[in-house]
Amino acid sequence: MKGSYDVPPYRIRTLIFQCRVFLTAGLSFLCALTSAQPKQIRVACIWSASSFGPSTNSTKEDSYPAQLQRMLGQKYDVRAFRMDEEFQEALRFLPDLAFLDSGNLVSSFLRLPSHPRVVLIVPPSPPSASFIDTTDTSRTQRDSLIASRFQQLACTSGCEIINLRTSFLGLEHLFSQERGPSPVGAGLIASRLKDVVSLGDAPPFDLLAASRIAGVHSSYFGYDCCNFTFEGRDARIVRPKKTAPGHPWIWRARFWGHEPQTEIALLERGFHVVYCDVAELFGNNEAIGIWDRFYGMLTRAGLSARAVLEGFSRGGMYIYRWAAYHPDRVACVYADAPVLDIKSWPGGKGRGGGNPTEWERFKQDFDLKSEEEALAFKGNPLDLAREIAGAGFPMLHVCGDADVTVPIEENTDLFEKKILAFGGRITVIRKPGIGHHPHSLPNPQPIVDFILSAVGMR
Numbered sequence: 318m319k320g321s322y323d324v325p326p327y328r329i330r331t332l333i334f335q336c337r338v339f340l341t342a343g344l345s346f347l348c349a350l351t352s353a354q355p356k357q358i359r360v361a362c363i364w365s366a367s368s369f370g371p372s373t374n375s376t377k378e379d380s381y382p383a384q385l386q387r388m389l390g391q392k393y394d395v396r397a398f399r400m401d402e403e404f405q406e407a408l409r410f411l412p413d414l415a416f417l418d419s420g421n422l423v424s425s426f427l428r429l430p431s432h433p434r435v436v437l438i439v440p441p442s443p444p445s446a447s448f449i450d451t452t453d454t455s456r457t458q459r460d461s462l463i464a465s466r467f468q469q470l471a472c473t474s475g476c477e478i479i480n481l482r483t484s485f486l487g488l489e490h491l492f493s494q495e496r497g498p499s500p501v502g503a504g505l506i507a508s509r510l511k512d513v514v515s516l517g518d519a520p521p522f523d524l525l526a527a528s529r530i531a532g533v534h535s536s537y538f539g540y541d542c543c544n545f546t547f548e549g550r551d552a553r554i555v556r557p558k559k560t561a562p563g564h565p566w567i568w569r570a571r572f573w574g575h576e577p578q579t580e581i582a583l584l585e586r587g588f589h590v591v592y593c594d595v596a597e598l599f600g601n602n603e604a605i606g607i608w609d610r611f612y613g614m615l616t617r618a619g620l621s622a623r624a625v626l627e628g629f630s631r632g633g634m635y636i637y638r639w640a641a642y643h644p645d646r647v648a649c650v651y652a653d654a655p656v657l658d659i660k661s662w663p664g665g666k667g668r669g670g671g672n673p674t675e676w677e678r679f680k681q682d683f684d685l686k687s688e689e690e691a692l693a694f695k696g697n698p699l700d701l702a703r704e705i706a707g708a709g710f711p712m713l714h715v716c717g718d719a720d721v722t723v724p725i726e727e728n729t730d731l732f733e734k735k736i737l738a739f740g741g742r743i744t745v746i747r748k749p750g751i752g753h754h755p756h757s758l759p760n761p762q763p764i765v766d767f768i769l770s771a772v773g774m775r
Contacts, residue, residue, distance in 0.1 A: 357394040359431075360385070360514065361412035365400040365419055369440060369497045379500035384507035389514060414517065416510060420470040427474065436477040436513055439467045441485040441492045441502070468539030477558040478539045479513060479585050481506060483578055486760035516587050522560040524589060528618035530554065537574075537590070538581050547614075548607055551594040555580070561587025565648070565772045566615070567625040571596060571632035576757040579627070579651070582765045586774070589620060597675065599631070599659070600638035600696075601682045608639050612646060623648035625768050629756050630723060631656045631663075631675075637698035637705060644708030649771035651764055653715045653756045654723050657698040661727040664691070668724045699732055706741025713744050713767045715758060717751030 362382040369381075377383060382397035389395060398407035400419060407415075411431040417423065418438045426435050460482055471478035484505070485492055491502030498506060524530075525543055532545030537555045544553050553573065566589040567580060573592050580590045593611040598604035616622055625648050628636035633655020640647045656662050659679055665671015676691070685691045698705065705712075714733070716725045729745060736743045746763060758764060769775040 355392075358392060358414070359410060359412045360389070360393055360395040361407050361410055361415045361433075362395065362397045362510075363400055363404070363407050363415060363417050363419075363422060364397065369418065379503055381498060381503040381506040381510070384504050385510050385514075388507055388511045393514070414514065416513075420467065423470065423474050423476060427476075434477065434517060435474070436479060437467050437471055439464050439478065439480040439482050441481045441498070441506075468536065471539035471558075472536040472541070475558075477513070477585075479509060480581065481509065483582070483760055484509065484762060488760075512586060516559040516561060519559055519562050519587065522564060522619060524554060524556060524560075524564075524615070524618055524620065528614055538577060538584075540584050547593055547611055550607060551592075552611065553590075553592040555584060555590040557584045557587045557589060559587055560589070561774065563772070564589070564620050565625065565774070566591055566620045567627050567651075567768070568592070568636075569632075570626065570628040570635040572629050575629060576653075576755060578757060578759070579761040579764045579768075582761055583625075583768065586765075586769070588625075591615060595635065597631075597678055597682070599679050599682050600635045603682075604635065605639055605642055609643070612643075621648070621772070622646065623772075625772065626650045627653075628655050629653045630753070633657055633728075634659065634698065637701065638696065640708065640710070641698075641701040641704050644704070644710065647708065647710045649710050649768060650712040651715075651768060652712065652729075654717060654720055654725075654753050655698075655714065655728060656723050657728040657732045659694060659697055660692060662723045666692070667727045669722055669727070699728075699735065702732060702735035702741075703739050706736045706739035709742070711742040711744070711767070711771050712736065713746070713764065715746045715748070715756070715764065717748045717753060719750050720753045722753035 362385070380397065382395050386393065386395035396410060398404065398410070400422070404422065408425060408429065411429060412426075412433045413431055414434045414436070415426045416436050416438055417426070418440045420437065423435055423437070426433055464480060464482060467478055467480075470476065485502070488502070488505075491499050491505065493499075497503075530543060530545055532543040535542050535544060540555050540557065542553055542555045544551070546552065565587070567583055569580065569590060569592045573594075584590060593608060595604035595607055612624070623646060626636040626640060628634075628650070630653070633652045634657070636650060636652065637655075637657070640650060660666040661671075662669055663672035663675035663679060665673070665676070679685075680691050683694065683696070685694065714729045716729050718725055725747070733743050733745055744767065746758070766775060
């Protein structure tokens with residue numbers, strides 16, 4: 318027939334093959350395009366007006382959820398939900414991470430199929446009176462009780478916890494229970510939450526399993542604390558909910574649990590807290606040997622090779638003598654009203670009264686046969702200042718300038734001058750009118766910032 322054209326069979330097969338190739342390539346391109354756009358990580362901020370005021374909402378540009386969104390970027394989808402009005406909407410959002418300022422909602426979020434990280438927030442201001450009867454309690458007692466309830470829930474549920482109340486001490490002008498946080502206050506909250514979000518990328522780490530330690534478990538302000546015996550000595554390890562990269566840790570030398578606000582803040586940021594009792598050996602060779610083996614066990618199990626040393630009072634003697642022996646094992650030193658010259662305390666050879674019982678124990682620990690030998694002792698941190706300064710690690714001292722137990726002028730003042738003269742790095746925070754107690758700072762942020770900087774987390 319005129320105008321007809323018969324397509325050869327081989328040509329038809331070729332066309333079919335080419336169509337299949339094009340379809341396969343097109344589907345591969347679409348899949349690659351889809352995989353190049355990963356799903357956003359959903360972050361829910363569920364808040365109550367009694368804690369953060371009525372102004373915290375997703376549309377307000379200076380609210381803490383809005384500022385958190387800007388800090389995290391497009392990889393995240395941050396949304397705010399009012400607890401009373403938008404609770405069900407928050408559940409339908411199926412968050413990967415949920416920040417809650419009330420314990421009443423924890424179980425609902427833990428049951429979600431998205432299996433979110435749930436983080437309890439101890440809010441910056443006290444909840445309304447309907448939450449707890451405050452008639453016969455001071456604000457400090459009330460705050461402590463509220464925090465302890467959050468901590469207990471964090472321990473039993475396994476949730477993470479951050480304490481914004483401590484972070485806002487001295488910064489109350491940035492927060493109003495009626496209006497919520499100011500833009501600056503909201504920025505501080507958002508920055509703190511951003512740090513929490515970043516811990517989610519860290520791989521899991523179980524120090525107790527790695528070190529094969531078995532002991533009795535208890536709650537240390539909402540964190541799991543393992544109590545065990547090491548070479549006949551009381552020892553403890555507190556594990557963070559999420560371990561920070563590099564596995565940083567702080568080593569408490571003495572007075573376990575006293576003024577723990579710095580340790581709690583570091584646990585929130587992924588630090589381990591450890592303790593091995595060497596009281597009262599005053600950092601002698603026996604104590605150093607025990608700590609050497611304790612350090613070896615922890616670092617072989619995966620903790621950082623450099624520890625943050627924390628010494629309160631006589632604990633200053635312990636940490637500095639160990640640091641002088643092992644400068645390469647120290648990230649930094651935080652010393653609080655530290656004993657740096659044994660003649661000052663317990664010797665009582667200066668302005669302070671000393672402690673005659675502990676003075677005799679010190680002599681026994683170092684096998685000093687007479688008063689003259691004790692007074693000639695050259696193993697004090699003051700005597701080791703050149704070696705300590707040469708090690709290069711930073712030091713922070715927090716001291717009361719009215720301390721009559723461990724007078725600052727006989728200890729930290731002299732030590733600071735020597736360290737600086739030998740080219741070392743030391744910062745001293747002096748508390749006007751404060752004696753030997755209380756230790757630390759109500760808001761430990763300056764201490765925390767120092768430590769985070771020393772370990773490379775700032």
